[in-house]
Amino acid sequence: MLDEPSPVELYCAAQVRAIDNQAIRVLGCEGYDLMCTAAAGAFRDLRRHWPQAVRLLVLCGPGNNGGDGFVLARLAAAAGHHVRLCALSPGEALQGDARTAHEQMLEQGGVQMADWHDDLPEQHDVVVDALFGTGLRRALQGTAARMVDAVNRARAGAGEAPASPVGVLALDIPSGLCADTGQPLGPTVVADVTSTFVALKRGLFTGRARDHVGRLCFHGLDVPVEAAREQAVQARLLRAESVRGLLPRRAASAHKGRFGHVLALGGNHGYAGAVRLCAEAALRAGAGLV
Incomplete structure (x- = not known):
């Protein structure tokens, strides 16, 4: 289910990246600024859908999706949440905006870093999936795949130690889901809420996306309409108001x-x-x- 208001135009992953890059040029801002705006929007979604949540686990990948997670963890810790974070890559291996986000999170403090041991380190109210975004083109393997499996077990209340289910918030797209087709590429996160940014991806509405996306919250990040004009719309969402005038x-x-x-x-x-x-x-x- 898609929160309102939101656009109706759908784009493939490559087009969304082009829109993102064009927005940076048009707005004259840094990519890290958009990352912070995106994470702030996702954190608002978290607080709106889980207002009683205190304990958060943030899972961060090696790219900009992980960077969104680092910023969200920093914001959540500053707001008084108990935040634990597991990262796929060490800080020195990160690059660009993701590295900046990681450094600022550590500089602020308040986020407990944890190693991954093939299951969630403890019971949490919400798990934030910031592992992989729209650039994923292959099935997750190794530690990333085990993380996804553990998240899905915890959401179903079926971890190694029986516990109440946890909520799952995915950033931009559930990790493992193809942003173009909506098909799982392998192990794929099943989210309760997905916060997506800049433009709507085709794969959030096609294939088996409905089994994984949950409630979809859109954040345009103040990207101007001009940034998307060079991109041909792949498809459009059909809504009641779209056909009401035809009847x-x-x-x-x-x-x-x-x-x-x-x-x-x-x-x-x-x-x-x-x-x-x-x-x-x-x-x-x-x-x-x-």
């Missing part, structure tokens, strides 16, 4: 003979419900006589 208003004196007739054939032994559902659907769609 003519019916006069109070309208007659059933003016709105088409439907004949539903069916009702074989054991399948009577199918024809009934078909008939009801036709009536709800506006057929005059069924």
